[in-house]
Amino acid sequence: MTDKDFLKKIGGNITRIRKQRGYTINFVAQKCEIEKSNLIPIEKGRINTTCLTLLKIATALEIDAQEFFK
Amino acid sequence: MTDKDFLKKIGGNITRIRKQRGYTINFVAQKCEIEKSNLIPIEKGRINTTCLTLLKIATALEIDAQEFFK
DNA sequence: ACAGAAGGTATTATATATCATACCTAAAAT
DNA sequence: ATTTTAGGTATGATATATAATACCTTCTGT
Numbered sequence: 001m002t003d004k005d006f007l008k009k010i011g012g013n014i015t016r017i018r019k020q021r022g023y024t025i026n027f028v029a030q031k032c033e034i035e036k037s038n039l040i041p042i043e044k045g046r047i048n049t050t051c052l053t054l055l056k057i058a059t060a061l062e063i064d065a066q067e068f069f070k
Numbered sequence: 071m072t073d074k075d076f077l078k079k080i081g082g083n084i085t086r087i088r089k090q091r092g093y094t095i096n097f098v099a100q101k102c103e104i105e106k107s108n109l110i111p112i113e114k115g116r117i118n119t120t121c122l123t124l125l126k127i128a129t130a131l132e133i134d135a136q137e138f139f140k
Numbered sequence: 141a142c143a144g145a146a147g148g149t150a151t152t153a154t155a156t157a158t159c160a161t162a163c164c165t166a167a168a169a170t
Numbered sequence: 171a172t173t174t175t176a177g178g179t180a181t182g183a184t185a186t187a188t189a190a191t192a193c194c195t196t197c198t199g200t
Binding site: 024025026036037040041044050 | 145146147148149150156157
Binding site for chain 1: 071073076077080118119120121122124125134135136139140
């Protein structure tokens with residue numbers, strides 16, 4: 001698995017689960033207390049985010065962070 | 071789960087699996103191509119590492135990154 | 141037609157992860 | 171006793187994630 005594919009997998013999982021919840025990017029960003037200018041590239045797999053940012057997103061999506069790696 | 075506890079969980083899982091494999095920190099750091107001055111504080115839960123560093127460590131430990139989050 | 145919502149991009153500033161290196165201690169091996 | 175190995179810390183430099191903000195496009199609702 002390449003680095004790029006790995007980040008795209010994580011981002012894609014975040015997008016998929018967010019949409020399953022019916023949440024918008026702005027809503028999740030507010031709930032996480034992160035900026036959408038950070039969240040959007042994470043979902044796109046463009047940036048190599050950190051454990052704690054994943055924890056914030058997972059908490060906002062009411063899910064375990066490990067789900068993002070499946 | 072606090073931020074500190076989350077990072078300690080991840081670091082503890084890395085240490086546990088590394089020792090199960092009988093690998094030293096130096097060996098894993100070399101295999102990962104990361105510095106031990108980076109790996110040690112990750113295992114201790116002192117730094118908030120990134121997805122790609124977790125991927126490198128998981129690959130060196132022959133495991134899926136999601137194991138670190140369990 | 142217009143207003144608002146939603147996704148997305150660009151830029152600058154700041155915080156911090158990582159690298160590279162040197163050094164230390166304790167324990168084990170010889 | 172000395173050397174080696176393993177874990178760990180300290181520091182300065184560099185790369186990059188994140189914050190904060192402004193702006194853009196498309197689509198939907200009115």
